């Protein structure tokens with residue numbers, strides 16, 4: 001596998017390898033400074049980012065390389081240069097490309113034309129590196145044996161919901177997405193694909209419109225913002241209203257397993273998708289999760305550079 005473009009591209013073995021390497025990089029960040037020595041990695045983002053940018057630049061530096069950060073309007077791509085030409089030029093300078101943008105098809109096209117590894121740093125549909133950080137964190141808390149546990153995402157049926165179901169399916173987990181039906185339900189194709197993967201790994205993928213049923217007995221309650229980057233502002237009021245029953249409150253957390261934890265990819269909006277006392281409370285693992293963005297992006301770059309990922 002040259003690129004990591006979609007969560008669903010990863011095999012179980014790839015995920016295990018990436019999670020183990022990330023755990024190693026958490027302990028020894030400078031273990032592999034030869035990987036990118038004397039090399040550059042382009043980081044191209046047409047959407048804002050705090051964590052993914054900081055994690056990517058730090059990961060590149062820890063592998064001995066130099067990050068080159070490119071904002072959307074820094075490139076001629078905004079003035080009509082094609083994705084194909086851009087990918088070929090970047091490939092002549094950088095050793096890898098990390099990209100965050102709107103359309104998944106644009107990232108796929110960059111991957112098709114770039115001769116260097118391309119890593120998806122979030123699209124409207126997916127967020128693979130986030131899910132790797134989430135699962136390093138989950139394994140630190142619960143260990144590798146997740147049999148009998150339930151992992152529930154509550155909120156908007158967005159890129160995070162898709163990635164949550166897909167990664168859980170790859171790992172053979174019992175994953176749930178509790179989201180509204182209709183406009184803010186997860187994409188039907190993404191759900192169907194996660195179910196197809198789960199059928200082979202022994203996982204279970206469940207979609208419900210009932211946040212309480214989703215939370216009941218869960219080991220993890222995960223949520224995300226209700227207004228994602230690129231969501232139309234004109235829909236804000238309606239969307240927040242439809243999502244209000246899906247807020248992660250103390251009452252919802254009370255339904256989880258005794259050792260149930262709270263997770264959030266961040267940024268968070270306290271008082272919208274999550275109550276401040278939950279996200280800032282003892283059961284919240286958000287900081288550990290955020291700091292694993294570096295270890296997991298470092299693991300992705302390390303294995304992509306070596307060509308270790310096999311794909312599904």
Ligand code: CP
Pocket residue numbers: 048049050051052053122130265266267
């Ligand atoms: N979780 C995440 O991707 O954060 P940023 O948008 O700040 O990169």
Ligand code: NVA
Pocket residue numbers: 122123124158159160224225227228229265266267
């Ligand atoms: N769903 C959010 C995730 C941010 C990390 C967004 O796309 O804006």
